[in-house]
Amino acid sequence: MIIDDTIAAISTAIGEGGIGIVRMTGEDSLNILNKVFRSYKNKDTMNMKSYTLRYGHIVNPETDEIIDEVIVSYMKAPNTYTREDVVEINCHGGMVAVKRILATLLNNGARLAEPGEFTKRAFLNGRIDLSQAEAVIDLIRAKTDESMKIALEQTKGKLSTKIKHLMDKLLKMLAHIEAAVDFPEDDIEDVVSKSVINDGKEIVTEIEGLIKNAETGKLLREGLNTAIVGKPNVGKSSLLNALLEEARAIVTDIPGTTRDVIEEYINIKGIPVKIVDTAGIRKTEDLVEKIGVEKSKEYIDIADLIIFMLDGSRELDNEDKEIIKMLENKRVIVVINKSDLPMVIDMDYIKNNLINHPIIYTSVNTEEGVEQIEDKIVELFFKGDVTVKDVYITNVRHKDILTKALESINKGIETLSSGFPIDCASIDLKDAYLKLGEITGDTVADDIIDKIFTEFCIGK
Amino acid sequence: MYNAGTYDVIVVGAGHAGCEAVLAAARMGCKTLLITLNLDSIALMPCNPAIGGTAKGHLVREVDALGGQMGINIDKTYIQSRMLNTAKGPAVHSLRAQADKKKYQFTMKHTLELEENVTIKEDEVVELDVKENKIVGLKTRNGAYYECKAAVITTGTYLRSRIIIGEVNYSGGPNGLFPANELSKSLLDLGVALRRFKTGTPARINRRTIDFSKMVIQPGDEVVTPFSFMSDNIEREQIPCYLTYTTEETKKIIQENMHRSPLYTGVIEGIGPRYCPSIEDKVMRFPDKEKHQIFVEPEGEDTEEMYIQGMSSSLPEDVQIKMYRSMIGLENCEISRTAYAIEYDCIDPTQLDRSLELKKIQGLFFAGQINGSSGYEEAAAQGIIAGINAALKCKNKEPFILDRSDAYIGVLIDDLVTKGTNEPYRMMTSRSEYRLLLRQDNADARLTPRGYEIGLVTEERYKRYLEKRETIEKEIERMKTTRVSPTEEVLAFLEKNNSAEIKSGITLYELIKRPELGYFILAEIDKERKPLRREICEAVEIEIKYEGYIEKQLQQVRQFKKMEERKIPKDLDYNEINGLRLEAKQKLSQIKPDNIGQASRISGVSPADISVLLIHLEQLRRKKGE
Secondary structure (H helix, E strand, O other): OOOOOOEEEEOOOOOOOOEEEEEEEOOOHHHHHHHHEEEOOOOOHHHOOOOEEEEEEEEEOOOOEEEEEEEEEEEOOOOOOOOOOEEEEEEEOOHHHHHHHHHHHHHOOOEEOOOOHHHHHHHHOOOOOHHHHHHHHHHHHHHHHHHHHHHHHHHOOHHHHHHHHHHHHHHHHHHHHHHHHHOOOOOOOOOOHHHHHHHHHHHHHHHHHHHHHHHHOOOOOOOEEEEEEOOOOOOHHHHHHHHHOOOOOOOOOOOOOOOOOEEEEEEEOOEEEEEEEOOOOOOOOOHHHHHHHHHHHHHHHHOOEEEEEEEOOOOOOHHHHHHHHHOOOOOEEEEEEOOOOOOOOOHHHHHHHOOOOOEEEOEHHHOEOHHHHHHHHHHHHHHOOOOOOOOOOOOHHHHHHHHHHHHHHHHHHHHHHOOOOHHHHHHHHHHHHHHHHHHHOOOOOOHHHHHHHHHOOOOO | OEEEEEEEEEEEOOOHHHHHHHHHHHHOOOOEEEEEOOHHHOOOOOOOOEEEOOOHHHHHHHHHHOOOOHHHHHHHHEEEEEEEOOOOOHHHOEEEEEEOHHHHHHHHHHHHHHOOOEEEEEOOEEEEEEEOOEEEEEEEOOOEEEEEEEEEEOOOOOEOOEEEEOOEEEEOOHHHOOOEOOHHHHHHHOOOOEEEEEEEEOOEEEHHHOOHHHOEEEOOOOOOOOOOOOOOOOOOOOOOEEEEEOOHHHHHHHHHHHHHOHHHHOOOOOEOOOOOOOHHHHHHHOOOOOOOEEEEEEOOOOOOEEEEEOOOOOOOHHHHHHHHHOOOOOOOOOEEEOOEEEEEEEEOHHHEOOOOEEOOOEOEEEOHHHHOEOOHHHHHHHHHHHHHHHHHHHOOOOOOOOOOOOOHHHHHHHHHHHHOOOOOEOOOHHHOOOOOOOOOOOHHHHHHHHHHHOOOOOHHHHHHHHHHHHHHHHHHHHHHHOEEOOOHHHHHHHHHOOOOOOOOOEEHHHHHHOOOOOOOHHHHHOOOOOOOOHHHHHHHHHHHHOHHHHHHHHHHHHHHHHHHOOEOOOOOOHHHOOOOOHHHHHHHHHHOOOEHHHHHOOOOOOHHHHHHHHHHHHHHHHHHHO
16 A cells, blocks of 8 residues: 555546546656646646646657647645645546546556545645544545445456456466575476566466457446437436436436446446446537447447437437437337326337337336336346347556556566566566456465465475 | 572573574673573574575574674584575575584574673573563572563473374473473463464484485585675585485375374374475375475584484374385485474464564563474574564663564564464565565665664674675776777677677676676676675676666665554554444554554555544544644
């Protein structure tokens, strides 16, 4: 555990409309910003004055690829929220921009903040009043318990099986190296750099595969890939919220508020479901929204299951009919929303064009019918009508950990390739092992020693 | 009972822990008494006849750097020396020397006898006298009462020890010595929790009955590296060891007689060490292994007894005879001492502070095997720390604590008192997070200034250390500033060593960093080089070659130190802290960590618990300020 390194997190509510903010605190904040930010007039970021703003782009420093157009602000310690240096990056809203910016910061030296860590620092550094200490403790406890619950769910998943398999491989390598180092006169086959390099490369390929899955950005988490589609303002975000039981996506009455695709991972009666709230699928002249629509079409193509929402209080229009066309040969649950209002929709048309698909009437605002949707998902799942696709990793944290573990293993391979002794490389491999353990949450420091004694006959 | 006098520090037991403890306390100016069951067993090596080995060699170097005796003593009495792991990185180079056991003992005994401030008594301590949670004195079997300000208990494997050989078992200490049967009760009465551990030793065999022609000879190093930073030339003729193997027959004998093993009959209750299993353990756990390697090592110069390393056993004597005779080269061997297992009382080390003082009794320190460790070196390492802290206690000074980034000694003690151990604890390099910093070659740089500060390191040693350090730094500086040009000679040299050619001038420093080159090889093109001591050349090479790794570990240490510097008051009531989970409350109350870093290493304390603890401490700090 580290108490004063530089940490970063997304600080706006996930999926919120207009802008997103990624925040960073710690003494390296400006340094890290300097690596990833290109100011509009090529001004030197290191000269930024406290409490000033700059306009420019966040880029991937390795490829110079632009990630997003941003306004950054810099606040120098101690007059900040955490009493440490703080950098805030204001970018476009939606999930994609903030996630990519956060990932860029993490790749360039920041660590993902733990639950409540900004507030914790604010308190530890004397920024928050003593009377709020209990509240800070509650926050840390609650957020940690929540993330532990998520972690626990994930340990049951395929991802965790893959990670554990990688960890086993690493542990075996480590135990062999360490046994050879600590018991040089015992009857242990010598560890050859070449075989460690080969084993290391295998692990590298596997981790790279997992990271690539995370990066493709199509399917982001493991679970039943479910898309909510429908024209604007039929209640898609409200349904997602009802399923999530908390507000993640912004809900308004203006059509097209959800401009980007929102993805959430939820657990419906024990079944992991990755649910996607698409932007309203309709013909639009609005450029930004058009991208969203295209993505929605993409989502229909790859989804395991589609929840198609219609507004029961409105007439069917061409937009609805166009979506219906897209749903051919798909597994669909039809949801007629706003059943609390007078029904005007042409149900015959729907029944004739979406043959054999279950229809559920809901009033998402009053949560009526939401449970039936859940039951229907479960039913389809168990009947085998829908199946879960492969393992994907998405969580920023996982990607961060995987990237850092990969770095360590590559460093170890490099060490060995350039002729340094095997025990130097084992430091890097151990780093990677401990990192991966953060995903499954079950790293025990004595693992290696235990492994040595089970694998090798050692003893004088 | 008569009053036999007053001492500052009394050390109970004169094994490897006791010897270092008594010398450290005495050298720091305390009037010190050493009480031991048998004067002829001072610094006894009841098991293997060697000092050092992986990680253990590091410990010896560290004890020496602090001003301890083990390194000097083995340098005077070794009969073979080897630097192990030289093909691996510098962090794991490990020195190991075979000792002449008797010379080792008597040299140490003589050192103690000559030491100012040390009194030695042959007697058995039977009871500790504790008043108001403070040790004030102790009673002996001979009827003496000694007053003291501090005491160090280093009873090794002697507490209520039992010897077990097959169906035979009896009350007895190692090597045919008496056990100490009284002190356990006194400790229990004081509320100290005891547990039972087990260890064992192989048989000894008369050299004349061994056929060495069937074995592989294991000579010592040609150039001997001393353990002590104070030793110069210690070259002498070395005695070889031998390597042999068990056979299928050995395996068969063991398998056929396992029903007579006390491990199976349930006679042995104690927990034995995994890294030091008996031969029957090895055969049962790895049944597919056809043969096990066995080292045959001399016990000394003036004896024909040979130690059979790897053949520790608690099988009955008649089985042992068959078993030993089934090995290659031992067909006609005569056993002079039978292998045995020994069970003994030790304490749960989590009852101790990092100073090795018992949390609940002031001035009462514990060191060595009684703390659940195993090995002479682990014992000596704890002994010197307990001795230092007993002395500091008498002087009302702050305890001397080495942390995990300072020394293997720090790792050893932190592991014992923070995590506890459920088997006899052995030091291993894999236990250290900062292995590249805690090398055996730089133990003096890490610890000699610390030892000097507390008055244990002599002026002579300190001056020697400063000179060495200065020479190393000057030479590194010279490497950084000396450039070679792409002359014919230099290019030929590079080509000869398969090293990339240079186009312009380059410093020797940069050349050393190339994996295929090094400080020693560069002598050929380093015209101004003056002859330096080997250890200095090695230090220069390591510090340049591994600079990147060393720097990386130094960064990790800086983070580590930040956590270690966040102190936790000893009287903190964890039960009152809202937000700590129950398990964390219990563990923290039991261990009473000194700081946040130590708290975070307690099993059952989660990162969220640490966050809560940090906030609570900040709350306390601010309330205090109000």
